[in-house]
Amino acid sequence: MIGAGSWGTTFGKILADGGAQVTMWARRAELAQEINEAKRNSRYLPGINLPRTMTATHELATAMQGAEQVYLSVPSQSLRENLKALRPLLSESDAKIVSLMKGVERGTGLRMSQVIQQELRCDPDRIAVASGPNLALEIAREQPTAAVISSRSQETAEIVARAARNSYFRTFVNTDVIGTEFGGVLKNLIAVAIGIVDGVGYGENTKASIITRGLVEMTDFAVANGAHPETLQGLAGLGDLIATCQSPLSRNNTAGRLLGQGYSFQDVVKQMQQTAEGLASVAPILQLARESEVDMPIVEQVKMVLDGKMDPRDIAPHLTTDDDTPQGERTNHGQADGGGALRRTLQRAFDQFRHGGRRAGRD
Ligand SMILES: NC(=O)C1=CN([C@@H]2O[C@H](COP(=O)(O)OP(=O)(O)OC[C@H]3O[C@@H](n4cnc5c(N)ncnc54)[C@H](O)[C@@H]3O)[C@@H](O)[C@H]2O)C=CC1
Numbered sequence: 285m286i287g288a289g290s291w292g293t294t295f296g297k298i299l300a301d302g303g304a305q306v307t308m309w310a311r312r313a314e315l316a317q318e319i320n321e322a323k324r325n326s327r328y329l330p331g332i333n334l335p336r337t338m339t340a341t342h343e344l345a346t347a348m349q350g351a352e353q354v355y356l357s358v359p360s361q362s363l364r365e366n367l368k369a370l371r372p373l374l375s376e377s378d379a380k381i382v383s384l385m386k387g388v389e390r391g392t393g394l395r396m397s398q399v400i401q402q403e404l405r406c407d408p409d410r411i412a413v414a415s416g417p418n419l420a421l422e423i424a425r426e427q428p429t430a431a432v433i434s435s436r437s438q439e440t441a442e443i444v445a446r447a448a449r450n451s452y453f454r455t456f457v458n459t460d461v462i463g464t465e466f467g468g469v470l471k472n473l474i475a476v477a478i479g480i481v482d483g484v485g486y487g488e489n490t491k492a493s494i495i496t497r498g499l500v501e502m503t504d505f506a507v508a509n510g511a512h513p514e515t516l517q518g519l520a521g522l523g524d525l526i527a528t529c530q531s532p533l534s535r536n537n538t539a540g541r542l543l544g545q546g547y548s549f550q551d552v553v554k555q556m557q558q559t560a561e562g563l564a565s566v567a568p569i570l571q572l573a574r575e576s577e578v579d580m581p582i583v584e585q586v587k588m589v590l591d592g593k594m595d596p597r598d599i600a601p602h603l604t605t606d607d608d609t610p611q612g613e614r615t616n617h618g619q620a621d622g623g624g625a626l627r628r629t630l631q632r633a634f635d636q637f638r639h640g641g642r643r644a645g646r647d
C-alpha cells in the first residue's frame with residue numbers, strides 16, 4: 285500500500301482483515317514505526333487498532349518486494365511524482381495496480397488510472413480503481429460498507445474485489461472505469477457546495493436541491509466523457525454523493541463549510557489537516573466540461589466562491605444556468621439540452637464506427 289494516510293491505512297486494514305499480507309509504505313519513518321510497533325496510526329485513525337499482520341516501512345523498495353497487488357493512496361496531485369519513483373521497482377512485475385484516489389490531475393485533467401498508465405506504461409488491463417461511499421473512519425471502525433472495484437478487465441476487477449472484501453466490507457465489480465473514477469471526483473465538488481450552504485446556515489431543502497441537481501451535473505459530465513449513466517446511479521456515484529454530502533467526517537464537506545462561514549480559500553487550505561481533493565479538481569473539471577459542452581452551474585459557482593468572486597450566500601439561488609427560460613428537469617444524457625446530447629450520441633456512434641465496433645471512450 286503506497287500512502288499511509290486515513291484511506292491508505294483503512295484500506296490496508298480491509299485487505300489484512302480479508303486475509304492478505306499487507307505492507308504499508310509511509311513517507312515518514314516515525315509513522316511506519318508506529319504502525320509496526322503500536323499497531324496504530326494515531327494521526328490519521330485515532331482510536332483504531334490495526335491488524336497484527338499489517339506491517340509498514342518507509343523504504344519504497346522494501347514495500348514493493350514480491351507485491352502481487354499495489355494499491356495507491358496518496359493525494360492525487362502527488363501521484364505522478366510517486367509513480368516516477370515506483371516505476372523502476374515495477375519493471376519486472378505484473379502486479380495489479382489499484383487506485384484508491386478521487387481526484388484529477390491539475391494541468392492535464394487526467395484521471396488517476398490515466399496517470400498510472402502514462403507513467404508506468406503498463407497494460408491497462410492490470411489497472412483497477414476502487415470507489416464508493418467509503419468514509420475511512422467509519423470503515424476503520426468496521427461499520428458495514430459496500431464499494432465498487434472497476435477495471436477494463438473483468439478478471440482484474442474480480443481478483444482485486446476478492447482480495448478487498450471481508451466481513452464488514454463488500455465489493456462489487458464493473459468495467460466502467462471512467463464512470464467509477466469520475467463519480468468519486470465529482471461528488472467531492474458537490475460535497476464542497478453542500479458544505480458551503482451548510483456553513484451559510486441554509487437547511488435541508490437547499491441541500492436536497494443541490495444533491496439532486498448535482499447528480500444531474502455529475503451524470504451529464506461523466507456520460508459526455510465516456511461513462512455509462514448507470515454507474516453514476518450506483519455506489520461510485522449516488523452512493524458516494526450521499527455519504528460525502530451528509531457526513532461531517534468528509535474533508536470536502538468540511539472545507540466547504542469553512543468557506544460558507546466566511547473563511548477565504550487560503551485560510552481553508554491552511555486549516556485542513558488532510559486531503560480535500562475537490563479543491564484542486566474544480567478547475568480541471570470545469571475545463572473538461574467546457575471542452576465537452578456540459579453545463580455545470582453548481583461546480584461553476586463553487587469555483588467562484590473559491591476564487592472569492594461569489595458570496596457563499598448567493599450560491600443556492602443559482603442552481604441552474606442564468607436564463608429566464610424555464611429549464612427542463614431531464615438531463616443532458618436524456619434530451620433537454622437543445623441538441624447537445626444528440627450531437628454527442630452521434631459523435632460517439634461515429635467514433636465507434638471508426639474504431640471498428642469497439643466502444644468509443646473506453647479506457
Ligand atoms: N479518507 C477517506 O475517507 C477517503 C479518501 N479517498 C481518497 O484517497 C486519497 C488519499 O486520501 P487520504 O488517505 O484520505 O488523505 P490523507 O490526507 O489522510 O493522507 C494522505 C497521505 O499521503 C501522504 N502524502 C502527502 N503528500 C505526499 C506526497 N507528495 N507523496 C507521497 N505521499 C504524500 C501523507 O503523508 C498521508 O500519509 C484521496 O484521493 C482521497 O480522495 C477515497 C475514499 C475515502
Ligand SMILES: O=C(CO)COP(=O)(O)O
Nearest residue numbers: 416417418419534535536
Ligand atoms: O471519498 C470519501 C468518502 O467516500 C471521503 O470523502 P472526503 O475526501 O471528502 O473526506
